[in-house]
Amino acid sequence: MRPLDETETTTVFEKLFKFTGNNLKNIVENPSHEGPDPGPGRYCFRLHKNKVYYVSESLVKRATNIARTQLVSLGTCIGRFTHGGKFHLTVQCLSLLASNAKHKVWLKPTSEMSFLYGNHVLKGGLGRITENIVPGDGVVVFSMSDVPLGFGIAAKSTQDCRKLDPNGIVVLHQTDIGEYLRMEDEL
C-alpha cells in the first residue's frame, strides 16, 4: 500500500474527470467522519497490488498494522492499473461516480436488464439523457427510479441522439452492477 505518485494521480484523476467534471473536487475534498478522531478527516487514494483504493485517512492509519502481503483490500476499490500503465475504473466506484456524475443517462425499465447483462445502451432503451454530452465523455447510467446501474462512454452527442435510429448505440458499456454476479471472483 502506498500513495500514488504524480503520474499515477494524474491518470486516475483524468479518468475520474471524464465522468465527474469539476465535481472531482468534491470527491477529493470529501470529509470523512470515520475513526476516533473528533474532527473530520479526509479521503485519499492508495495503491495496493495494482488496485487503487479510495480510503479515509484514519482507515489508512489503521491498515498500516497489516502487512502488505496480508492486506487484501481497504476502503473502496475504484479501479486498477493495467500492466501497460492505464487506469480502468471498476464497478465499486459506481456510487462515487453516481453521486458526482456530470453526464447521466436514464434507462427505460425494459432495457435495464439488457444493460445489466453487459450490453451497450441503445437509443431505443434511452429514457432520458442530460444535455451537452460530447462523444467520448464518461456517462453514468441510471434506471428510471434513479438507481445507478453502471457507467460507460458516450458514443453520440445529445444532439445526435435525437435523430438516431432506435438501434443505434448511445452509450458504450464499460461496467454495470451485473458484474457483481458475473465477475464475482475478479472483483
Next chain:
Amino acid sequence: MVTSPLPHSVVPKTESPELGCRSHSSSSKEKVPKDLLGIDIRIIEAIKAIKSMCSMFSSTSLVHRLIRAHNIILFPALLIAKTLKRLRNGLKRFLSSRCLVLIGMNLQRQFSISLSNIFNSATPFHPQNLVVILRLLQLSHHRNLLLPFKSRAAELKEVAAMEIPQQQQQIQVDLGNLMAFDPHHSFPSNPSSREELVKECIAKGTELVQAIANSLFNLPSTEDIDGPIVQLPRPETKLPRQKHLPVPKPPTKWETFAKTKGIKNRKRDKIAYDEPTETWKRRFGYDRANDENSVPIIEAKETDVPGEDPFAKRQEDKKKRVEKQDKNRLQNLKQAAKVGALPSHVQLAATRLPITGTQSTTKKFSKDELGNVAGIAATATASGGKFDKKLPGEKPPKHKGKFRKFLPVVEGKGKHSQEQEQTDKVLNKLISKNSHEIFNVDKAVNMYNVKKDKKRKNKPGMSSSTLKPKKNIQKKPLKKGSSSEGKGK
C-alpha cells in the same frame, strides 16, 4: 647527364651542413597523411613558384636545421621551399612522409587548366605548391608534358650559359624524376656563419634547377597552343621503398606434399562434359557438370549398408569434406601468421579467426567503465561509501538505477501533508486545463430553443388531450435532472 642512384644511407646525419647543395628527390608510393591531401593545391601558384624560383632565394636560415632534423636528401626545389618559415610545420610533415606521388595525382586531376594562363597570373608563392608542381612534371613523363616556358626559355638558356658552363657537365640529371645531383661538389671551406651557408646552398640549388631546366629544353618538343610539349624519359633513379618487401607466403601443407611427390598443378578446362544431359557444362558452380545432387536415382551397390539413405550420406560426406577443407585452410593460415605473411585480406579479420591462438583479444576497459567499477567498489561498504576517504580525482558514484521515492503512507497530524499538496496540484492542473469550455454554444442554443418552445406552447393554450398525460409523466424526472430533455416516446 646520367644520374646515379643515391641511397639514403649515403648521406649520414653529420654531413648535413653540406647537404644543402646535394639534390635528390625522395618519394615513394606510400600512404599520404590526410592533412596533406586536404591542402588546397593551386596550380596557378605552383607554376608561379617555378617561374620565380631563381629569383626568390631569400632568407634560408632554416634549411640547415631542417635537414639535420629529418636526415633527408632534398630536392633543390624542396630545399627552397623549406626555407619559408611560416609553412615550416606543414612542410616538416610533408617531407618526413615523403609522399609526393599522391599529391601529384591529385594535381593531375586539376591539370586541365591551361598552363599558359596560369603562368602569367601573379599570385603569392607557397612552397608546398612548388614541390607539387615539380612532382607533377615528373609524373607526366608517360604523357605529353606541357611546357609553358616559351617566353622564358631563351632567357633561361642565356643565364645557364653565363653562369654555369662547367658544372653542368658534372651534374647528373635524371629527367624522369626531374632530379639533378652534383656528385663532385664540396665546400671549399667550412662556412663561417649560418647565413653564409644558406646563401651557398641556395646558389648551388639554383644551379641544379637550372641544369634540369636546360636539359628539359634540350628534349625534342612538339608545338601546341599552350606551348612546346616534351616527352619525359623514364626515371632512372631507383627510389627506395619505405616499407620492407612483403614476406613470401610459406607453402601450404598440400604444396609441400605435392612438391615432395612431384605433383604438378595442371589446368583443367572450365567446361566439362555432362553425361546425364549429354551437354557441356561448367565444371563448378551452379548447374555444373556431373552434379551429384542432381542425380535422381542412385544404383544400389553390394557395399551399401541396408537402412542407410544414400542421398543423405552423400550430403553428409560433402559437408565433412567442406569442414575438412576449412580446417586445413585455417591451419595453413596459422602457419602463415607465424611467419608474418598473412594475406592482406585476412589480416584485418585475423583476430576473428582461430589463427592467432588466443581467440578473444584482451578487452581494453574504457575510462568510463573503469570509473563505474571504481564507483561500485567505493560504495560497497556498509555505509554506501559515505564515510570513506575520497581518492584524489575520484568522482561521486553515479546512480544508474532508478530510485523511486514515494510519499509516506501515513503522515503525522501536525505536518503539512505532501500528498494533499500533490493531489491539489494535479487537480488544479486538470481543472484549469478543461476550464476553457466555459461558454458552451450548444447549450446556449438549446436553452434558447427550449424557451421559445415554452413560449409557443403557452400562447395558444390548446394542447391536445393526448399530450397532457405524457407531459405529466415526464415532468417528474425532469425536476431532478436540472435541465434534461424528454426523450420518451
